[in-house]
Structure formats: structure tokens, C-alpha cells
Amino acid sequence: MNGIAGTRLTFSDATAKVGKWLVLGFFFFFTFVPLIWLLLSSFKTNLELQMRPFALPAVWQIQNYVNAIQISGLPRLFLNSVVVSSVSTVLTLVVTSMAAFVFAREKFPLQQALLNVILAGVLVPIIALMAPYFRLTNALKLYDSLWALILTYTAINLPISTFLMHGFMKTIPKELEEAAVIDGASFFQRFSRVIFPLSRVGLVTAGTFVFLFGWNEFIYALLLTSRIQSRTLQLGIRFFVSQFFTDYTSMFAAIVLTIIPSIAVYVFLHEKIIKGLASGALKG
Amino acid sequence: MRRIISTLIVVALALVMTTPLMATAPQEEGEIVLNFPTFWVGQDSKAEPIADLVESFNAEHASEIRVVIEANPDTDGYRDKINTQMAAGQAPDIFVFAPDPTTFQYYDSDILMDFTEELQGSWRNDFVPGYIEESTKNGRTKSVPYEIGLTPIWYNSELFAQAGVDEFPATIEEFQDAADALKAAGIVPTSQMTGGSNAWTSMLWYSHIVGSLGGPDVWSKPLSDPLFVEAAEVLLRMYQDGNTTRDAVGGDAGVSGGHYMAGNTAMFINGPWYIGRIRGDAPETYAATRLAPAPQVGDYYGHQLGFMLSNLAAANTDDERKRDAVITFMQYMTDPDNVKLVSEAAGSLFAIKYELGADADPLQREFVRAASEATFVIGLFSSRYPVDVVAEFGQALAAMALGEATPAEFVEMLIEVNN
Known part of the structure; x- marks a missing residue:
């Protein structure tokens, strides 16, 4: 048996290769089969x-996709x-990158206590905040x-995003910032010219969480x-769930349409997401 | 990539900046706008007739009152939203009120409009006797009875005939014989489910059985009464020996209803709202469907499960004009002619007196017959117990069906949550 470089593969190498592909095949199966089933089901009655x-659909029901778009007003909901x-992601990243910069790179009294208070927000179930958020949103008209959703999602994501950004910014060597100071960088320039650009992977990681x-x-x-x-x-997806009846196939069609952007985001950014997660896990 | 992301962000920001900050609907001078969040939208069978009624009402009261339907799909999500709004002390102008022990607690507050005085007058005569009383707590009626439910046993007469069973079984022994005959013919006897928020189909079977054992006053008995364990034993048998489908444990209403419609199962339980669905999706099963009372398990027979499904309620207000507008709309919605329109279009039953037209659905007529022939009517388990006990029902039933709990332990689990 010849390897890629023409060298002979030993039995243990071949076994390892087969094992690797079996494991990959196993995860591929369990990742993609539900998606393929969802796609096929969205064309059934x-x-x-x-x-x-x-089974495969007896007659491919394109009408389910028409329902998905017409009944739920999917195009407008998609845009919204x-x-x-997007806006809640941008807002969250702007706020938390600055907060994380201060917590990760500066020294001030009660620093750790304040950080802990912010990070404790991760532990609060969001459902417990429904009544206060509702009152506040009404009070702000x-x-x-x-904007009600943008500000709420931004507020909800502040703790987790701060946590991720803080962990990431702490890993950036101090020497880079010191060199910038020697070159005359101000406090804001240290953030905007040095730390923020170097935190790109962390920003993508936190941004992906907030966006999703x-x-x-x-x-x-x-x-x-x-x-x-x-x-x-x-x-829009829930428009197919009524009190006593769920139109699953039209709902599946709507779900297929809605997961496309999530998949697209992941396809384009998966390297940075994985790198960011690994970086946070190892050094955070 | 960076350019694409930047462009997307700019476009998104531009869009949101051009979106109105406040989304209140334009209002004419002197016009009263009433927001009406409801889950009777989307593919709900009442969506279209209710929308038509609201449109007619708005046309009739142009420039004076305008009702705006807020579409809230997903009934459970809707209830969460309404409960949150009420907990925040800001109930919607008009809304669908779930008449259950949990939501009736809001009667004790002053956030709901009180209709007690209006319902003492001629308006009261439009309602079927008993429902206003059921909607009255401590002498105050803070929600108006509207949709009611009746859930007899549905059976597929064609499948019964295939199995050589001519009549629907009247006793539990006959029921078992019929189930054996159906299984011998390759037909699964019953649709069941443990999933969903209340294990709907199986919870209805249980309520029927409990009614046969305990009679009209069964819900006044505590869960510790032995009849609840006895009913659980009967329900358990429906999960054993092929008496239901293998996906019943964990299955939801789509599973139990789907098997019945597909002709996989011979018996099922649901209300008249399901008529439209089965008529459209499974015309053969629809044509073969007949209704019957549950087989006799204890001393009682011929009863039905009847219950208030949805009331209408409104936010309390000091504004007399707004209050009058709300009452005008409530009276319009409960007008017998308008109710008839919704009933015939959606297949639903209502707490208001009305006559079905000559071209009403035959199965809907069967429901009216089943209601009139009932020896007595009791509520559902889910109407009698708080939402956490109802949620536990499905979990406990799944454990019992999987052999992880005995019928006595099943009831113990319910008692534990109820305490």
C-alpha cells in the first residue's frame, strides 16, 4: 500500500486512516442527516x-415554500x-470591546468586582427579565x-460578549501597547490602533454569538x-403553529429559508470562529 | 470579505435608521384604537372569520372605534406574552384569556375590565347558561365566555368495520375486545401522546376515564382518591400490547392526529376545531369518522368533556369612552349571528346560543348532537389543575408508559407537583 509521498503505509497507519474516516463519517452523518431530512420533509405534505x-416526497410540494413566504410574510421578517x-451585533461589539479593553488592560479600584458583576449577567435566565424589559420598553416608548429588539438583544449579550472579549484581549502582549505609548499613542489610540485590530478573531467570535x-x-x-x-x-416560523394544528411541512420550508444565512455566516467565518474559541479556551 | 461585511453593516444601519422609532398606528382625531393581540391568525381555522368580523366592525364604527389585530402566532408564546404583560400591570386593550386556574388569579387584581354589570342585562341572554357563572369569581365577571370545547371520542367506522366491530364499545371490556379485533386486522387501536405542553390526546383519555369512575363531581375529589390510580391503570393499558403507536411516548399532537388521519389508528380524541384539518388533509378518514362517548369504566357512562377554551378579556381603564368601545366590541363578537359565522367557517363551538345553518358541516352537527346527548359534562384535567401539574402529566405518563413508574407512582408525581 502506497502513501501520498510514495512511501508504504503500515497496517497501523491504514487502520488509523480508516478509523479517522469512520469518526468523520459518523459526525458527518449525524450533522447532515437531520438537515437533509428537514430539506426533504419541507417538500412533502x-x-x-x-x-x-x-421516504422521498411523492410529489415535490413547492407550495410549502410559497406558504412559507406568503403566509408568514417571510421577506419582510427576513430583512428585519x-x-x-446586525445592528445589535455592532452595538454589542462597540460597547463590550471598549469595556473589555479597560478591564483587560487597565488597573483601577474594584476592577475585578465590577467585572464579576457584569459577567454574573451570564447566569441570569433571560426569561426572568421579561416583565422588567417589557415595562422598560413601554416606558421608553x-x-x-x-429598536426595542436591538437594544434588548444588545443588553442581553453584554455579559457574554464582555467575557469573550476580555479573555481575548488579555492574551495580547503588553509590549505592543508599550511600544505604541512610546510612539505617543493616547489612551484611545492604544485601544483603536493596537488592541482593537489585534482582537479581530475575538470580535468575530463574540459577534457570531450575538448575531446568532x-x-x-x-x-x-x-x-x-x-x-x-x-x-x-x-x-414567521411560528405562523405555522396554531392552537390545535401545526403545518409542519410549511414550517420546515420556512426553517430551511431561515437557516441559510446562519450557514452562510459559518461557512465564511468558521476558521475565525474556531480559532477564536480555541484561543479563548487555551489562553483566556 | 471585509468590504462585504462593511457594506452589509452600512446597509443594515441605513435600514434601521429609516425605520420609525415608534411604531404606533396612525390615529384619527377622536378615534379610539383598540389593540387586539390574538393567536387566531396565520393558519388557525378562526383566523379568517375573526379578521372578517373585525373588518366589518371597523367599517361599522368608522372614525369612532378601530380594532387592530396583533398577530401572535404560537399559542404557548402568546400566553407567555399575555401573562408577562399582566404581571407587568399592562394588559392589552382586548385579548384572548385562557380560562384556567392560573390566569383566573388575575381576577384578584384590578388590571382586568369588569363586565359584571353589563352581563346582568339583556346581553346575558345570548350566552348558554352556566358559562357566565364559570367565568365569575367572587361575584365579578372579568372575562367574557367565548369559545368552548367538547372532546368526544373520534372513531374511524371504516376501520372498525374492517375489524368486524359494528358498534363503538360501550364498556371497557367491549373496548378491549374491539382493540384486540382491530389489532388482529393490523390496525392500531388508539392514538396517544405524552408530548406537547399537556399530553393533549392522552390527557383527554384520562379525563374521560376519570369522569366514568368519579361522575359529575369528580374534580372536587383530591388526587389522592384511589379512582385516579384506577384511571391511570386503564390509561397504561392503552399504551401496552400494541394498543397505541410506538411513537406515542414523546409524540405530540401532530403525531397522534397524524396517525388517525393517515388511517393508522382507529380512535382519537379532539375537539371540533380539528374538523377543518381532517376534512382537508384526510377526506376519507373524515368521511368515516363518527363520535361517541368514552367506554364505561366505572359507574358512569355517556358523559362528555366540555370546557371553556377561550374567553375574551380587556385591560381595565378609567377612560369611559374606551370602556364603552371595548364593551361595544365584546357585544359585537358575541352577537349570535356573528358567532354563527365564525362557528360555521372554523368548525368551532361557542358559549353563545346560536343555530347552525342548513349547510353546516355534518361532523360539526355530530358534535352538537354529542353535546345534547351527554348524560353530564365535566371539565378537563388541564382545566382543573394549575399549569405546572398539567405539564407534569406528560412527563409522568411517559415514565409510566416506559415502565419507569407504576400507576400509583404516576399519580404520586402529580400530587407532588400539586402540593
């Missing part, structure tokens, strides 16, 4: 789904989700607007909005 859940997820949160969030979107003009995709 509901009855077909119940009777033959793993893009806006809400933001109910039923995209905004993209997938349902309960606050339902609580804080009432018209389609200010609602997001996850509510």
Missing part, C-alpha cells in the same frame, strides 16, 4: 410526513432579522419597534413587538 417520514441581528442569538431569538421578539413591520423571522 403533512400526511406524507406522518406516514412516510423517511438582518437589521436587528419603544414597544413594537426594531438575535437571529434565533423568539420570546422577546414576540413580547416586544406586535406588527409585521417590527417582527423577526422566528415569529
Whole structure:
């Protein structure tokens, strides 16, 4: 048996290779089969789904995709989700990168205590904050607007994003900042010219979490909005769930349409996400 | 890549900046706008007739009152939203009120509009007797009875005929014989489910059995009464020996209803709201469906499960004009002619007196017949117990069906949560 470079593979090498591909195949199967099943099911009738859940559709029901777009007003909701997820991501990153810079690179009284208070927010279940957020949104006259969701998602994500950014910024060597100071960099320039650009992988990691949160969030979107003009995709998916009946196949069609951007984000940014996670895990 | 991301961010920011900060609907001078969040939207069978009614109402009261439907898909999410709003002391102008022990607690606060005085007058005569009383707590009626449910046993007469069973079984022994005959013919006897928020189909079977054992006053008995364990034993048998489908444990309403519609199972339980679905998706099963009371397990027979499904409620207000507008809308919604329109279009039943038209659905007529022939009517387990006990029902049932709990332990689990 010849290897890539023409060298002979030993039995143990071949076994290791087969084992590697078996493991990869196993994870590939469990990752992709549900997605493929979802895609195929989105072309079936509901009855077909119940009777033959793993068969190919007898007649490919394009109507499910028409329903997905028409009944739930998917195009508008899609646009709203893009806006809400993107703007809340930008806002979160702007705020938390500056906060993390101060906590990671400066020394001041009660530094650790303040950081702990912020990070403790990670432990608060978001459902416990529904009533306060609702009252606050109403008091600010933001109910039923995209801003209600943008500000809420930003607030909810501050702790986790600060945690990620802080962990990342702590790994940047002090010498780089010291060199910038010697060159005359101000406090803000140390952040904007040195630390912020070097935290790009961390920003992508935190940004991905925040974006996906905004993209997938349902309960606050339902609580804080009432018209389609200010609602997001996850509510559109639920339009197929009524009190006593769920139109699963149209819902699956809507889900297929909604996960496309998530997959696209991951395909384009997966290297940085993995690098960021690994970096945080090893050095954070 | 950086350029693409930057462009996307700029476009998103531009879009959000052009989105109105506040999204309040434009309002004419002197016009009262009432927001009506409801889950009767999307593919709900009542979505279209309710939207039509609201549109007619708005046309009738142009420039005076305008009701705006807020579409809230997902019933569970809707309830979370309404409960949060009420907990925050800011109930919606008009909304669908779930008449259960948890939400009735809001009667003790002053956030709900009180209809007691209005319902003492001629408006009261529009309602079927009993429902206003059920919606009254401590002498105050703070929600208006609207949709009701009746959940008899549905059975597929064609499948019964295939198995050589001519009539629906009247006793549990006959039921077992019929189940054996169905299984011998390759047909699964019952649809069951442990999933969903309340294990709906199986919870209905349990309520029927409990009613047969305990009679009209069964829900006044504590869960520690032996009849609840006896009912659990009967329900357990429905999960054993092929009496239900293998996916019943963990299955939701889509699973139990899907098997019945597909002709895989011969018996099922649901309300009249399911008529539209089965008529459209499974016309053969629809044509073969008949209704019956549950087989007799104890001393009682011929009863049905009837319950208030959805009431209408409104936020309390000191504004007399707004209060009048709300009451005008409530009276419009409960007008017998309007209720008839919704009932015939959606297949639903209501707490208001009305006559079905000549071209009403035959299965809907069966429901009316089942209601009129009932020896007595009791509520559901889910109407009697708080939401956490109802949520536990499915978990405990799954444990029992999987052999991890005995019927006595199943009831113990419910008692534990109830305490």
C-alpha cells in the first residue's frame, strides 16, 4: 500500500486512516442527516410526513415554500432579522470591546468586582427579565419597534460578549501597547490602533454569538413587538403553529429559508470562529 | 470579505435608521384604537372569520372605534406574552384569556375590565347558561365566555368495520375486545401522546376515564382518591400490547392526529376545531369518522368533556369612552349571528346560543348532537389543575408508559407537583 509521498503505509497507519474516516463519517452523518431530512420533509405534505417520514416526497410540494413566504410574510421578517441581528451585533461589539479593553488592560479600584458583576449577567435566565424589559420598553416608548429588539438583544449579550472579549484581549502582549505609548499613542489610540485590530478573531467570535442569538431569538421578539413591520423571522416560523394544528411541512420550508444565512455566516467565518474559541479556551 | 461585511453593516444601519422609532398606528382625531393581540391568525381555522368580523366592525364604527389585530402566532408564546404583560400591570386593550386556574388569579387584581354589570342585562341572554357563572369569581365577571370545547371520542367506522366491530364499545371490556379485533386486522387501536405542553390526546383519555369512575363531581375529589390510580391503570393499558403507536411516548399532537388521519389508528380524541384539518388533509378518514362517548369504566357512562377554551378579556381603564368601545366590541363578537359565522367557517363551538345553518358541516352537527346527548359534562384535567401539574402529566405518563413508574407512582408525581 502506497502513501501520498510514495512511501508504504503500515497496517497501523491504514487502520488509523480508516478509523479517522469512520469518526468523520459518523459526525458527518449525524450533522447532515437531520438537515437533509428537514430539506426533504419541507417538500412533502403533512400526511406524507406522518406516514412516510423517511421516504422521498411523492410529489415535490413547492407550495410549502410559497406558504412559507406568503403566509408568514417571510421577506419582510427576513430583512428585519438582518437589521436587528446586525445592528445589535455592532452595538454589542462597540460597547463590550471598549469595556473589555479597560478591564483587560487597565488597573483601577474594584476592577475585578465590577467585572464579576457584569459577567454574573451570564447566569441570569433571560426569561426572568421579561416583565422588567417589557415595562422598560413601554416606558421608553419603544414597544413594537426594531429598536426595542436591538437594544434588548444588545443588553442581553453584554455579559457574554464582555467575557469573550476580555479573555481575548488579555492574551495580547503588553509590549505592543508599550511600544505604541512610546510612539505617543493616547489612551484611545492604544485601544483603536493596537488592541482593537489585534482582537479581530475575538470580535468575530463574540459577534457570531450575538448575531446568532438575535437571529434565533423568539420570546422577546414576540413580547416586544406586535406588527409585521417590527417582527423577526422566528415569529414567521411560528405562523405555522396554531392552537390545535401545526403545518409542519410549511414550517420546515420556512426553517430551511431561515437557516441559510446562519450557514452562510459559518461557512465564511468558521476558521475565525474556531480559532477564536480555541484561543479563548487555551489562553483566556 | 471585509468590504462585504462593511457594506452589509452600512446597509443594515441605513435600514434601521429609516425605520420609525415608534411604531404606533396612525390615529384619527377622536378615534379610539383598540389593540387586539390574538393567536387566531396565520393558519388557525378562526383566523379568517375573526379578521372578517373585525373588518366589518371597523367599517361599522368608522372614525369612532378601530380594532387592530396583533398577530401572535404560537399559542404557548402568546400566553407567555399575555401573562408577562399582566404581571407587568399592562394588559392589552382586548385579548384572548385562557380560562384556567392560573390566569383566573388575575381576577384578584384590578388590571382586568369588569363586565359584571353589563352581563346582568339583556346581553346575558345570548350566552348558554352556566358559562357566565364559570367565568365569575367572587361575584365579578372579568372575562367574557367565548369559545368552548367538547372532546368526544373520534372513531374511524371504516376501520372498525374492517375489524368486524359494528358498534363503538360501550364498556371497557367491549373496548378491549374491539382493540384486540382491530389489532388482529393490523390496525392500531388508539392514538396517544405524552408530548406537547399537556399530553393533549392522552390527557383527554384520562379525563374521560376519570369522569366514568368519579361522575359529575369528580374534580372536587383530591388526587389522592384511589379512582385516579384506577384511571391511570386503564390509561397504561392503552399504551401496552400494541394498543397505541410506538411513537406515542414523546409524540405530540401532530403525531397522534397524524396517525388517525393517515388511517393508522382507529380512535382519537379532539375537539371540533380539528374538523377543518381532517376534512382537508384526510377526506376519507373524515368521511368515516363518527363520535361517541368514552367506554364505561366505572359507574358512569355517556358523559362528555366540555370546557371553556377561550374567553375574551380587556385591560381595565378609567377612560369611559374606551370602556364603552371595548364593551361595544365584546357585544359585537358575541352577537349570535356573528358567532354563527365564525362557528360555521372554523368548525368551532361557542358559549353563545346560536343555530347552525342548513349547510353546516355534518361532523360539526355530530358534535352538537354529542353535546345534547351527554348524560353530564365535566371539565378537563388541564382545566382543573394549575399549569405546572398539567405539564407534569406528560412527563409522568411517559415514565409510566416506559415502565419507569407504576400507576400509583404516576399519580404520586402529580400530587407532588400539586402540593
